[in-house]
Amino acid sequence: MNKSLPLKKKEGFQGQKAVVIPRPVLAQKCVKNDIISTLYITDIGYYPKALYHYRERPHGADQHILIYCYKGAGDVIVKTKEYRIEAGDFIIIPIKVAHKYEADVNDPWTIYWVHFKGSISHSILSLFEKQTGGHKGFIRNNERIFSLFNEMYNQLERGYGTDNLIYTNMCLWHFLTSFIYNIQSDPAGQLNDKNTTDMAIDYLSKNISKTLTLEEIASHVNLSPSYFSSLFKNKTGFSPIEYYNHLKIQKACQFLLFTTLRIKEIANEVGIDDPYYFSRLFRKIMGISPNLYREKKIH
Template structure:
C-alpha cells in the first residue's frame, strides 16, 4: 500500500485531463435530448502514474471506467479487492465506495473516463454482466484508444453544442469496445464462441432447410445443450433465428431484384411460397409484396 506521504491524486509527467464544468453538464448535457442518455463528465490519461491513489468512501457521482494500458495497480470496490494489469479495465458504479492505487514498482498508465446519463446504470450493468464482475480484459485496444483520443480532442476544443454532441456520441462507441471486445474493428469475431460459429454456419446456409439436430451437430453439441446456450445468448431459438436470417435475405431480394415471391422462396430453400409469405409476415409485420411496395414508394 502507498504510504500517506507519497499518495498523489494527480500531477504526473505527461498527464492530461478534462473536468467539464458542472454548469455545462447541467445546461448542455443533462438537458440535451440527444446526449442526456449518456455523457462524459471527466476524462483523462495518466502515464506511469507512480503513487497515484484515490479513495472515495461514499463513491463518486458518476460511473468510472479505468483502462490500464501499461503497468498495474490495485482496485477495491466495496469489499472486492483485485489487481488490474496491462490490458485490463475496471468499471466502478456510481455511489459505491471504492479506492484504487498504482503499483509502486510497476506504476500504471491509465485511460479513464467518468460518465453518467439516464441509461448509464444500464450500461454499467451490461458491462458487469459481460465480465461477470467489475474487471474485464480488452484484447484489441487500438480502437478504444483512438476513440478516447477523439472524445478528448473534441472536448479540448471547448463546450459548444457541436463538440459536446459529437464527443458524447463517440462515447457510445468507446464503451462498446469494452462491452463487445470480441468483435474487431471490422465487426468480425476475433475469438468466436460456439454460438458465434453456429450463427456463421446458419448465415451460409440460408438457401437450405436445416433441422435443429443438423445445426447442433455442426458445432458438436447435443440438441438440448445447444438450444439452451443459443437462446440464452440470442433470446431466440435456433430455428427462429435461422428464419430471421432467411427473411433478412428475402428483404434484399425484394429490394434489389425483380424475382417473384415464388422464386425468392426457392432461393431460400422453401418450396411452398405461401409458407414463406406467412413466415415473412410473422417476422416483418407485412407481406413480401407489401414490403416491396412500401420500399419502392
C-alpha cells in the first residue's frame, strides 16, 4: 500500500454512481422475502478514475464485497494478503474479514462494486474460492457484466418496491455467476475460453449418434483416461460415460416429443443399437419408459 498519499477519499469522484439501500428496507423487504432472502444487494456503485480512493475496515464489512476493475489499477489487502488489481481483475472480500484497498495514485482505478449478503451468500463465496483458488479473479471486458450491472443499478434507482427488489436481486444471481464461472460468449452466443471438461462435453454433444469409449473421449482432450475421468467427475459430478448417456437420453426425449420415430429408430439416432438396452437406460435416467414419456408428453 502507498503510505504517502496526499489525500484519501471514500467517495466523491466525478461521474460516480451509488445506491445504498436503507437498512430498514433490507430488513423488511429482503430478509423477510422468501425469494430474495437467500441473496440480495445492499449497496451498489461505480467509481470512475477514483483518484485517492481509499477504504479501511479493520473488522470487515457487514456484507460481502465484489470489486471489478474496468480500467486503471489499485491495491487490496484481505487479512494479511496483498493483491494488485488491474484492468480485468476482480476481487471478492468476505463478510467480517479485515481489509483495506486504495486506487493507484498514478493510474487510479475505475471500478464497479456490489455489496451483497443473504442466507446462501457464504456458499457463493465458497464456490468462488473453489473456482479461482482465492479471492482474486480475472475476466475480459464482458458486455454482459456491464449490461447486468446497469440493469440492477437502474432498477434500484427507481425505488425499493417489492417488484423492483425481486427483479434486481434475481439479476444478481446471473451477475455473480458471470464472475464465478468466468464464461465468455461470442456474438453468436456460443461459449468460448473452454476448459478441458467443456471441450469434452462439446465433443460428446456433437457425437450423440456414435458410441464413444472413455479412451476416445480422453484422447480428444489429450489426457489419459484415468486422469481425465477423475477431472471430469470432479467438475460435473458424473463420470464421462454417465454424462454421455444423459446427453443421449436428453436427445431421445426431444425425438419422443417432436417426432413420430419408433423407439428402435430413436435408439439408433442416439447411437444405441439395442432398443431394449435403450429402454432400460431411458427408464433408469428419466424414471419412466420411453413410450409412457411420449404418451404423457412430460416436459
